[in-house]
Amino acid sequence: MILPILNHGARELGIELSDHQFDQFEKYYHLLFEWNKKFNLTAVTDYSEVQRVHFLDSLSLIRAGIVPDGLRIIDVGAGAGFPGLPLKIAFPQLKLTLLEATGKKAVFLSETVAALDLDGVTVLNARAEDAARQPEHREQYELVVSRAVASLDTLGELCLSFCRVGGTFIAYKKGDIGNEVDGALKAIETLGGRLRFIQDIALTDLPDSRKLVVIDKIRHTSPEYPRRSGLPAKKPIS
Numbered sequence: 001m002i003l004p005i006l007n008h009g010a011r012e013l014g015i016e017l018s019d020h021q022f023d024q025f026e027k028y029y030h031l032l033f034e035w036n037k038k039f040n041l042t043a044v045t046d047y048s049e050v051q052r053v054h055f056l057d058s059l060s061l062i063r064a065g066i067v068p069d070g071l072r073i074i075d076v077g078a079g080a081g082f083p084g085l086p087l088k089i090a091f092p093q094l095k096l097t098l099l100e101a102t103g104k105k106a107v108f109l110s111e112t113v114a115a116l117d118l119d120g121v122t123v124l125n126a127r128a129e130d131a132a133r134q135p136e137h138r139e140q141y142e143l144v145v146s147r148a149v150a151s152l153d154t155l156g157e158l159c160l161s162f163c164r165v166g167g168t169f170i171a172y173k174k175g176d177i178g179n180e181v182d183g184a185l186k187a188i189e190t191l192g193g194r195l196r197f198i199q200d201i202a203l204t205d206l207p208d209s210r211k212l213v214v215i216d217k218i219r220h221t222s223p224e225y226p227r228r229s230g231l232p233a234k235k236p237i238s
């Protein structure tokens, strides 16, 4: 089964998917659709739209010049699995942690990982503020990704302490983010990061000004961060 929009967009990104990988995406779509009847996992359930705004958008990461295969990666606030799970399907060698605070979403993620027979995936039902203090997660990841979780200043605090020095944090964003990025520079610097660049996605099937904010981790994050649960969103570092 070939998902036509995903197929077209993946090729535009230079990603060649096998029949098995298309089958996994197809199964993922059906699980999302079925679970969404009982729990609100996503507002987007149309077959074409899921391929565009969930699957393809997730894979657009490689426009940042990073091929994630083999990397240790964490998706902070994974929700129904975006962008982490499409990346894992497309790049099976990566070692993925899906971090999600809401219990029922974490159950969906665990069941989907099992149904798709994916190995090397850990589902962590926790808040970022707590998980980032655990030694097995703190500064352990070469790549940290997050989409639609918080504004960049808050997100920096939730994400940068997972990233090892020399690693990369990539935030998926959309629209005019100039002010948001300017307002987050102090927080990023305080947390040991440095903005490298902002990459426009500009795919034929994703024309709505999506962007990747690419941040290098250049110094250790001070142990005082992240602050206790809720504070990064309530009082972003400024």
Ligand SMILES: C[S@@+](CC[C@H](N)C(=O)[O-])C[C@H]1O[C@@H](n2cnc3c(N)ncnc32)[C@H](O)[C@@H]1O
Pocket (backbone or CB within 6 Å): 076, 077, 078, 079, 080, 081, 082, 083, 099, 100, 101, 102, 105, 126, 127, 128, 129, 146, 147, 148, 149, 158
């Ligand atoms: C709008 S959803 C986006 C989900 C997914 N990343 C996507 O793009 O479809 C935000 C998710 O982040 C989770 N979240 C928010 N704050 C979090 C935190 N501090 N730690 C862990 N998860 C968090 C929420 O439970 C929710 O599932």
